[in-house]
Amino acid sequence: MRIGELAARAGTTTRALRYYEARGLLPARRDEKGHRAYGEEDLRLLEQIRTLRDFGFELEETRPFVECLRAGHPEGDSCPASLVVYRRKLAELDALIGQLTEVRETVAGQLRRAERARDALAADAPAPGGPEPLCELGGQFS
Amino acid sequence: MRIGELAARAGTTTRALRYYEARGLLPARRDEKGHRAYGEEDLRLLEQIRTLRDFGFELEETRPFVECLRAGHPEGDSCPASLVVYRRKLAELDALIGQLTEVRETVAGQLRRAERARDALAADAPAPGGPEPLCELGGQFS
DNA sequence: GTTTGCCTTGACGTCCGCGTCAAGTCCTAC
DNA sequence: GTAGGACTTGACGCGGACGTCAAGGCAAAC
Numbered sequence: 411m412r413i414g415e416l417a418a419r420a421g422t423t424t425r426a427l428r429y430y431e432a433r434g435l436l437p438a439r440r441d442e443k444g445h446r447a448y449g450e451e452d453l454r455l456l457e458q459i460r461t462l463r464d465f466g467f468e469l470e471e472t473r474p475f476v477e478c479l480r481a482g483h484p485e486g487d488s489c490p491a492s493l494v495v496y497r498r499k500l501a502e503l504d505a506l507i508g509q510l511t512e513v514r515e516t517v518a519g520q521l522r523r524a525e526r527a528r529d530a531l532a533a534d535a536p537a538p539g540g541p542e543p544l545c546e547l548g549g550q551f552s
Numbered sequence: 553m554r555i556g557e558l559a560a561r562a563g564t565t566t567r568a569l570r571y572y573e574a575r576g577l578l579p580a581r582r583d584e585k586g587h588r589a590y591g592e593e594d595l596r597l598l599e600q601i602r603t604l605r606d607f608g609f610e611l612e613e614t615r616p617f618v619e620c621l622r623a624g625h626p627e628g629d630s631c632p633a634s635l636v637v638y639r640r641k642l643a644e645l646d647a648l649i650g651q652l653t654e655v656r657e658t659v660a661g662q663l664r665r666a667e668r669a670r671d672a673l674a675a676d677a678p679a680p681g682g683p684e685p686l687c688e689l690g691g692q693f694s
Numbered sequence: 695g696t697t698t699g700c701c702t703t704g705a706c707g708t709c710c711g712c713g714t715c716a717a718g719t720c721c722t723a724c
Numbered sequence: 725g726t727a728g729g730a731c732t733t734g735a736c737g738c739g740g741a742c743g744t745c746a747a748g749g750c751a752a753a754c
Contacts, residue, residue: 414700424701429742443750445701465655469741487666496663503656507649513607514645521638524629556730566731571712585720587731611711 411448413438420456430459433469435476455479458486471495553590555580562598572601575611577618597621600628613637 417424430436431446436455438446455476462472474495475486483489487496559566572578573588578597580588597618604614616637617628625631629638 412701423742425742425744428703433741443701463741465659466652485666485669487662488669493663493666493670496659496666500656500659500663503652503659507652507656510608510645510649510652514642514649517607517638517642517645520629521635521642524627524635524638527627527630528635554731565712567712567714570733585731587720605711 411450411452412441413446413448416448416453416456419453420460422456422460427456430456430469435459435469435473451480465499467495467499471499553592553594554583555588555590558590558595558598561595562602564598564602569598572598572611577601577611577615593622607641609637609641613641 411419413424413427417427427436427438427446431438436452436459438448438452441447458475458479459469459472462475463469474489474491478489478492479486481489486492553561555566555569559569569578569580569588573580578594578601580590580594583589600617600621601611601614604617605611616631616633620631620634621628623631628634
């Protein structure tokens with residue numbers, strides 16, 4: 411299998427595969443023409459990489475999984491090093507979700523406050539001919 | 553007030569202020585020596601920028617707030633355009649938190665599955681002299 | 695014969711918000 | 725006189741995971 415076919419079967423690009431090879435993550439044999447030659451096993455490795463990347467793992471974080479598979483283990487996460495990455499990523503996710511949730515609540519509070527202020531202003535100074543824009547800035551939405 | 557003082561009072565750097573000016577977000581007058589000259593009002597604008605940046609707003613997203621303040625409104629979010637940004641950001645945060653939570657659950661499931669597989673393997677082939685590493689990969693943690 | 699299509703390597707571009715360095719000006723303090 | 729500090733502009737660096745273009749080789753198809 412050459413690079414184009416592998417890329418297509420894994421739903422990625424040849425550029426990504428060359429990049430992984432340059433990083434030492436997914437090296438390839440060469441055929442007599444100097445073209446990269448991949449086997450079915452490489453598809454599994456690549457799918458492991460792509461799955462973890464889709465989860466938001468950095469490329470380097472996929473390395474233990476790939477090495478585990480290449481060592482002959484049944485799954486990429488059959489090795490302790492992979493479990494370490496899982497646990498670290500879970501902690502990162504929890505921290506990030508926590509921060510984002512805090513920010514979300516803060517922003518939601520700010521929005522409610524700003525909307526109340528706007529409505530109070532509209533009640534104080536009701537427009538004579540129906541509601542008017544409260545601010546010259548901000549165009550098409552309100 | 554010159555650039556160094558404003559940066560220090562807002563807890564940021566002169567580089568950031570020059571960057572904001574280059575982006576047209578926080579222009580500055582010049583004194584007779586060609587140095588940037590800022591007023592107290594600029595501190596408020598800058599604080600608005602920094603607060604929103606800390607919330608994860610992109611620089612461009614702070615522009616409506618800054619323009620709103622500069623137009624003389626009491627708060628950066630007194631203008632409809634700012635509320636639009638708030639709402640869009642809330643939707644983005646909700647989507648992101650949702651995705652991250654999904655990923656978190658998926659990864660947690662994978663970790664549990666991998667740990668069960670490891671424990672099952674350890675029970676099938678118990679080490680004679682106590683527990684041994686199940687995999688040559690993965691070094692110091694397990 | 696030439697077009698098409700796959701492959702090769704090399705190298706620069708992208709995004710974002712600055713950090714960091716260089717070279718020069720100006721003022722103050724010692 | 726000179727050392728230090730604040731300021732100026734300009735320009736390159738960073739990080740991550742590639743995208744994209746250039747220039748060329750080699751094969752099958754028309």
